[in-house]
């Protein structure tokens with residue numbers, strides 16, 4: 001994916017010394033690669049959403065009706081929150097190596113602080129924080145570039161109507177009026193006589 005300024009500018013850190021708030025690598029407007037500050041911002045946004053879903057615990061979540069743009073035009077019921085939480089953890093696991101996934105699991109999923117993580121993983125503080133940055137940057141990119149359904153932008157993930165929908169004329173159904181029911185024959189006869 002080629003990144004443009006419109007993808008990055010709202011996410012870049014204003015004081016970033018690398019991109020100077022532009023969000024593109026090296027601060028060059030014609031670059032097609034994002035700055036690390038943008039990738040970390042994407043990770044943080046997705047992680048915050050994941051945490052809020054998990055904090056909801058076992059409470060009932062909203063079931064949403066999604067339009068399916070396929071030929072049969074069926075609609076699908078989905079639990080978007082659960083789907084997002086599952087995608088977030090699965091995609092992250094797939095994208096990290098063994099050590100990084102341990103860091104991800106201990107620090108982000110289980111909430112262990114750096115001291116506990118360092119002791120558990122047998123690494124120093126510098127190594128731990130370097131790996132945290134690396135994880136955020138790698139996953140931020142994966143969440144945004146994931147095909148066919150990226151986790152970010154969150155708005156698109158949660159309100160997707162299908163990535164391959166096409167504009168097409170609305171189908172107008174022809175209305176066929178239904179004849180009112182006839183009265184049973186035995187009742188019909190006396191009425192006719194009366195008339």
Ligand SMILES: [Zn+2]
Nearest residue numbers: 016019035037
């Ligand atoms: Zn930057």
